[in-house]
Amino acid sequence: MNARHQRRYRRLFQGALPLLMVLTLLMSVPAVAAPPHQLCRTDQLERCTRELPLSWREALSTLASSTALPGKERGSPTLPNxxxxxxxGQGGMTLLLAEEALILLNPEVLKRTHLVLLDAHLYEQPSLRSFRSTYYHEVGHVATRHSPWLEQLQRSDWPGHWPEEVLADLYLYWRLLREGAEEEELWAQLHLRNIGLIQARPDWAHWSTPVLMxxxxxxxxxxxxxxxxxxAFLNAALADTDWPLSAYRGLGDRQFALTAPAIHQSYLFADHRERWAALLAPTLAWLGVDVPAYLSRHQLPLVPDSCAMELSQ
Incomplete structure (x- = not known):
């Protein structure tokens, strides 16, 4: 082969290298077929609603004319509105028809910082939300809509939507892990669930921390x-479903109420206070709270290592 041909084939090979590297990367990631769904971002709603299938445009038009729609003004709103x-104000949500799904994502909300008022002190931290994690959580609602675990996780004394949120978070973990995500990205979801509790009306419907930790x-x-x-991943993750949720709710509703905290009595849910503290401690540390001082003020035991305690259960 003469020098001119050698240079030609060298250029062709070098030009193919990026494609080969991409193909190698794709082959190294386990393929996951997401369940069928439509996706609309709030910064592209006008175009997205025009391109929705007729079934969705008809369903949304019917909903727009409903008197039950919150914040309804005179006349029906446009589909984007x-x-x-x-x-x-949510970062994401999923709407379901019989066998169809529409995922809505709001990138601006996902960027908002976290402002948490705890014991009269305001803590501010950068957003834990990412587009990828929020999207996978919403896809999880679609992927698990017929899961037998929805019924198995139901509790008579617990918010009815909790099983759906737990399964969606587990789907998120499964997808992130398959893509090689680091621990930090998975911890972010647990922190989000704990932050949802630290308000006057704790969000128990999304509190999957006992499952994720x-x-x-x-x-x-x-x-x-x-x-x-x-x-199979779900079955392994949910092998132990013996969570004392009522005790945690009793502690949380008192601890995060707007009135003076009322969990100082150490006998209140005494058997569960240590694990309750362990479930909260990583998030308190992430917020920048003086964890030992905070737990001491609330008569909660100091847990030096939440995972060491978790693994000893």
Missing amino acids: LLRRLLD PLLCRFEEVRVWSDWPFP
């Missing part, structure tokens, strides 16, 4: 599980 109202404390083992099909 309807979707903005439905989101109502054991997985984070066995991170390498759970990463292996992520190679399994999602139903």
